[in-house]
């Protein structure tokens with residue numbers, strides 16, 4: 072006899088589903104279920120086990136008629152066939168039907184009501200529900216631009232790759248036809264927010280809204296700044312600034328009316344966090360915050376320097392935990408855009424101004440670097456190129472987002488800077504990371520228009536325009552060759568990196584000649 076087919080609506084009617092619990096109730100449940108403990112600062116502290124970061128190789132988009140011809144299929148957007156998805160969904164729903172308890176929350180993504188996606192989240196863990204409550208917008212729209220999406224999260228359910236068409240026991244599978252994101256085999260909560268971001272990166276461009284992996288803030292005069300960058304480059308850190316209202320730390324839309332946050336909360340890295348260097352983030356960590364993989368000492372005080380569980384320790388809190396924020400999370404058109412890169416080769420200048428073509432070149436390139444390892448003495452970093460500074464989250468071809476950004480930059484006369492928040496004076500291992508205080512000073516100078524009239528010198532290899540002075544920053548720091556002990560070694564390193572840029576850019580065959588020649592000259 073065939074097993075009865077379950078659907079989400081039936082599952083939600085079951086008695087073991089706790090619906091729409093408050094933050095306090097979810098914290099209580101998480102503790103009662105032994106999912107985590109309270110830290111001294113009031114945050115809920117949890118560990119995520121094997122996965123302490125996203126698992127891009129386990130991410131799939133269901134290939135159905137509605138999306139088949141639109142998606143940029145490949146390593147990032149791996150197809151899953153509809154029948155496999157439906158089979159996996161059944162298994163997960165049956166598994167969840169048997170669980171002791173489930174949690175359900177209604178939320179939303181997209182702070183501009185013209186472009187809001189209703190989001191429903193069903194989880195096995197109370198703390199995953201708390202995470203969703205903190206990261207998404209709280210108000211569930213009754214009338215909305217898009218049909219609701221439901222995230223179904225079963226961390227302990229394991230897929231069978233041979234039967235389910237997955238790569239491993241872990242999966243993040245999204246279906247535009249069923250409007251479902253199915254997550255299993257991992258406990259890392261970041262998958263919840265980044266999968267809905269991927270969904271928005273598919274939906275928003277259809278409404279002529281650019282979706283962007285960037286943070287955003289706004290100054291006293293309504294001057295909006297966007298900070299694009301890959302993980303670890305400083306989006307969250309640099310957008311939290313007492314002198315400017317925070318709009319959001321990671322995901323935004325840019326419509327004909329201006330920019331808006333996609334989320335309602337922030338997801339900050341807490342490695343080496345201190346009140347002295349990052350006061351806004353430090354103080355946002357309190358009751359209601361979820362701390363992921365942060366080690367607590369005997370008094371349950373977080374030890375942010377302890378990376379024994381992972382380097383990727385995190386805090387998830389609602390944006391309202393930050394003092395100076397824009398309410399609602401919206402503002403006008405950007406005046407300044409900053410591309411953040413953490414260059415571990417010590418090559419790129421700490422700040423440079425980009426021409427329109429250079430902006431397009433660097434947006435398509437999406438360069439940053441990964442450190443070879445976390446052990447001491449490892450000196451070989453690895454160049455990473457992630458197009459549009461967010462390749463893992465983009466269902467459409469990169470040129471779609473790049474073209475939209477180029478048009479918006481033109482239309483609104485936006486000034487674009489490239490900021491290296493990484494190394495200087497040598498590569499990782501010999502040089503040192505550019506001091507956060509200097510980066511903040513340079514970024515503030517840029518967004519406040521103070522660099523507009525300062526003369527620049529041109530970088531001999533990258534052709535970038537480096538300001539010769541920035542008030543409050545030692546001038547020698549501004550031109551990297553001056554910080555390196557041996558200029559010849561610097562030039563060698565710069566040339567080697569330039570070749571990596573060139574090599575990577577060969578994939579953008581359709582870019583105009585002007586954009587192609589805005590890259591490094593080697």
Ligand SMILES: Nc1ncnc2c1ncn2[C@@H]1O[C@H](COP(=O)(O)OP(=O)(O)O)[C@@H](O)[C@H]1O
Pocket residue numbers: 300301302303304305306307308309320339340341342492493504505506507508510
């Ligand atoms: N010069 C710098 N600029 C920005 N961040 C820096 C700098 N030096 C060190 N950092 C650290 O790098 C990390 C940047 O991470 P984060 O802001 O969370 O990046 P993202 O949000 O882009 O993933 C933080 O831990 C921050 O303290």
Ligand SMILES: C=C(OP(=O)(O)O)C(=O)O
Pocket residue numbers: 124125261265300301302303306307321338
């Ligand atoms: C949550 C993430 O974002 P970021 O590191 O950019 O803050 C992530 O990439 O998993």
Ligand SMILES: [Mn+2]
Pocket residue numbers: 306307308320321338339340
């Ligand atoms: Mn971030």
